[in-house]
Amino acid sequence: MRNPAAGLGFLRDYNEGLVLAIARGAAPFDRASVAAATGLTPQAVSKVLARLIKQGLIAPCGLKRQGAGKPATLYELLPTSRFAVGMHVARRTLRTVLTDLRGDIATSHVTPLPPDFTPRDLLDAMTGAVARLTRDRPQTAGRIAGVGIGMVGPLDHALGIVRDAHRLRHWHDVPLRERAQDALGLPVHLDKDVTAGVTAEAWRRGPAFDDAALIMVESGVGAGLWLDGRAHRGAHTNAGEFGHTVLQLDGPRCACGRHGCLEVLHDLAVADGDIPRAARILAAGVVNLVQAVDIGHVVLAGADLLQHHRTYRAAVTAGIETEVPRADWLTVEVTLSSLGADIIAAGAAMQILDASYGVPSPASAAHAAPVAQPAP
Ligand SMILES: [Zn+2]
Structure with a gap:
């Protein structure tokens, strides 16, 4: 029988697992909160987020205003992915x-x-x-x-x-x-x-x-x-x-x-x-x-x-x-x-x-x- 899961792509990266664990929590999250929770650099977090988005597991869901600075992108898990x-x-x-x-x-x-x-x-x-x-x-x-x-x-x-x-x-x-x-x-x-x-x-x-x-x-x-x-x-x-x-x-x-x-x-x-x-x-x-x-x-x-x-x-x-x-x-x-x-x-x-x-x-x-x- 053809394997319907063949095209899904499973995580093989420790950092992807860490970020996805945060994403499973209920609230939307931004890059800085992931960096603070995992100890990863913001640049490393950006790369992991991009990979998870490409796999369809998470998506941007809005902006977080923070004072006069540039607003931060918020992300969320796509549970039915x-x-x-x-x-x-x-x-x-x-x-x-x-x-x-x-x-x-x-x-x-x-x-x-x-x-x-x-x-x-x-x-x-x-x-x-x-x-x-x-x-x-x-x-x-x-x-x-x-x-x-x-x-x-x-x-x-x-x-x-x-x-x-x-x-x-x-x-x-x-x-x-x-x-x-x-x-x-x-x-x-x-x-x-x-x-x-x-x-x-x-x-x-x-x-x-x-x-x-x-x-x-x-x-x-x-x-x-x-x-x-x-x-x-x-x-x-x-x-x-x-x-x-x-x-x-x-x-x-x-x-x-x-x-x-x-x-x-x-x-x-x-x-x-x-x-x-x-x-x-x-x-x-x-x-x-x-x-x-x-x-x-x-x-x-x-x-x-x-x-x-x-x-x-x-x-x-x-x-x-x-x-x-x-x-x-x-x-x-x-x-x-x-x-x-x-x-x-x-x-x-x-x-x-x-x-x-x-x-x-x-x-x-x-x-x-x-x-x-x-x-x-
Ligand atoms: Zn017994």
């Missing part, structure tokens, strides 16, 4: 969102998946969702930068292979990224659902959100980690199997084969209808995580959690306040996800935007390569 598609593959549904370059969600749609769905079932659902989206929104033609997929793991983000999806029988070493690229004709980015989710929070909340965890409870328990200002994926890109950390050595057997995992204890409490206990079990795991990696923000997400968000948030807050030694000094902000049910799909779309139009880092450049060079 690029779009990204994000997908959340859950055990029963495929949720698809379309976001613009700012990361705002333009549309969201849910497709049911058959029980114990196969890779073919999923690819058919994905193709249908993208076809419907482009048919309903003709303005996206030729402007979709790619498709981000957030899926339950374990999976290898770097190779784009789903190793084994918990509780799905047909998902063993499936090269989903490559197969989706072939089916959709667009660059594809595959990541764990929780890592996509934490990226959504980070993209929206800015640089103050530097060490954080997204705790997700939805047909299982996972955690997306954002450490040192970027997604943390670990040695095998499989970080986040938070639900399979053990809380009780001689506890009940978990689907993963171990005994007393957080997930099995939590799910048994839910099955007993004891949500306060389920929330306390989750809180104990969160306290362990805070102790292990010293995070400053905990974001709670997932349909099963958000249904009882007051109970979960109160339990996690109380757990941190009473069980973390010196909680007066080690302050941790506990919030609910700002994007509700769309968070994973939106985050997957923002991963596409981040790889193509964010500030490049050595790690993201390595993982972004397949996005910029899709299968022909």
